[in-house]
Amino acid sequence: MSDEATGTAGPATGTAEAPGTRETALALGDDALILSHRLAEWAGSAPFLEEEVALANLALDLLGQARALLSLAGDEDALAFGRDARAFRNVRLVELPNGDFAHTMMRQLFFSAWQRPLFARLAERPGPFAAIAAAAGPEIAYHLDHAVTWTLRLGDGTAESHARAARAVAALWRHTGELFEPVPGLDWLDPAALRADWTAHVTGTLRAATLPVPGEPPPPGAPFTGGGRRGLHTEAFGRLLAEMQHLHRSHPGAAW
DSSP states (O other): OOOOTTTSOOOOSSOOOTHHHHHHHHHHHHHHHHHHHHHTTTTTEEEEEHHHHHHHHHHHHHHHHHHHHTTTSOOOOHHHHSSOOGOOOOOOOSSOOOSSHHHHHHHHHHHHHHHHHHHHHHHHSSTTHHHHHHHHHHHHHHHHHHHHHHHHHHSSSSSHHHHHHHHHHHHHHHGGGGGSSTTTTOTOOHHHHHHHHHHHHHHHHHHHOOOOOOOSSOOOOOHHHHHHGGOOOOOHHHHHHHHHHEEEEESSSSSO
């Protein structure tokens, strides 16, 4: 797979030995990989052609980020297609089924509003993630702007679009606490500041869209908020992996 196809700069050269690098690379790389797959599932099903292209571009951006990040932990193809569910470290938010279009957009809002300040901090800190985070910054800014635009359009649109967006917010909110759970190698982060950035952006957008704000995201470790970072995933994740890994597992070692 060429770097041109993914829309993100290729993997950093070499693998750093900094403590926690592999764990961080797996967590952030798995987040991007799995959300990329979910967005790609909209191919042929998006509301209209322009959005078909937009969702495909988001998916390709995330796939490029996943390649670069996973390359810090090993061979990205082997990590993507050779691991079982318990070995993945993505948050559950990104693995949840797409649902309707409003559900997908609310998930993107929650994820991108977290990814943007996180990657901004990574880009400023010398280390193996700085170049990857800096290259991904403009992509993430577009992803967040796209999600915000659709949140406003859906929330302040028709009664039906408002109701669907509100249901999506209520259904996804309990999964947002996991975004702020500690990740090995990122212990230097100030989780309270990251959480405050996320909360301000998300709640401001929801209010502008006339959508209800459930309140503070659940605290890390609260019941039902997560487990993905520890390899505990939803039933839907097993089906996602079966589809994503089918070709590779059916023809191991094949050259194309």
